[in-house]
Amino acid sequence: MRIEQLQAFLAITETGNFGQAAKKCSVTQSTISRQVQGLENTLGVDLFHRSHQAKLTVAGERLLPRARKICQEWAMITQELHDLMAGKQPELCVAAIHSVCSYHLPPILQVFSRQYPHVQLRVTALGSDRALKVLRDGLVDVAIVMNNPAFTTNPEMVTDILFEEPIEVLMAANHPLTQYNQLGWSELASYPHVVFKDGYGMQRLVQDWFSQQNAPIKMAMELNTLDAFRGVIRQGELIALLPHSALVEAQEDPTLAIGRIENHQTQETLTRQVVFATTRDRAEIPPIKAFRQMVQKLSVSDKMSTPLSVY
Known part of the structure; x- marks a missing residue:
């Protein structure tokens, strides 16, 4: 069953004959006839009494309201998709x-x-x-x-x-790690960490990095807002590994310090990659x-x- 067949069926019921239906659909009368015959073959019933005036059979009467509903839905979804591709996304x-x-x-x-x-x-x-x-x-x-x-x-x-940005260490301004110019995994492993909650890429990145260094990470707390990170960190010895763009406000806070991470042996820094993704x-x-x-x-x-x- 094709939508054109249902549209032909409706056109005949509205005009009363095959010839007028053909004009309404801008096709030949033979095309209208083939479409209706194809629909009748699919359904296994006659839909019209073949006479001077196209009159619906009992089966045709049963089909009529459903055919109208199907064609209305088809017209609506066709318009919606046209609008979508024309940029009319709500x-x-x-x-x-x-x-x-x-x-x-x-x-x-x-x-x-x-x-x-x-x-x-x-x-x-x-x-x-x-x-x-x-x-x-x-x-x-x-x-x-x-x-x-x-x-x-x-x-x-x-x-x-x-873009790609460095991961840096957020700590209190009086933290012992502020004495180092660069921080390696051995220094970072010595202190308890505040990390993002599960489902945040930063938690995965930090855990993977410590795992690659065969160093256990002391996860003391999980948070999910930057305000909470700053509030907790400024209180004592806890530290957090955070991306550069998350430390803009911390840079202006005299109670906080920011340290660079660098592998002392390879001179490599820890970074994260930010992407735009869609389907x-x-x-x-x-x-x-x-x-x-x-x-x-x-x-x-x-x-x-x-x-x-x-x-």
Whole structure:
């Protein structure tokens, strides 16, 4: 059964004969006849009494209200999809990590809102792994997060690397580690850590890094807001490994200090990669495509990976 067959059936019931139905559908009368015959063959019943005036059979009467409903639904979804690809998307849902929501997204959101006033923006701050999961499940349109190849290498995903930034150590201004110019894993392993909760890419990165060094990490506390990190850290010996962009406010706080991480043997630093991710089908929808281009442009012009000054 094809939608054209149902449309032909409705056209005949509305006009009363095959010839007028053909004109209404802008096809030949023989085409209308074939479409109705095909529909009758599929259903196994006659739908019209073949006479001068096309009159519905009992089966045709039963089909009529359902055919109208099906064609109405088809017209609605056809229009909705046309509007979608024409850029008439009612909303755009963004999941992003906290530092991106705080410092990098606001100017993009303002520009996007001016260019697409009919699209309602919905922005949610989530941990990287959680954000990528809800993107995969279709609950958001895009994610701006710390890269996790377990999700982003999926062939259904489109991923842009936005920037790479160093991971640094947040500590109290009077912490013993402030005496070091660079901090290696042996110094970091000596103190208890505050880490992001499960579902945040930073927890995964920190745990993986300590595991690679064969050093146990002393996880004393799990938090999920930068304000909470700063409040706890300034109280004593706890430290936290956080990305550069999460330490903007800490840099101006005299009760806090920021230290650089460096492997004393290899001179390597610990970094994280921030990416824009969406699905391939969403990437072609005009508002999402425009939003992606805005994010790409800002990532090129914004010096987001310039190291902060340290103690």
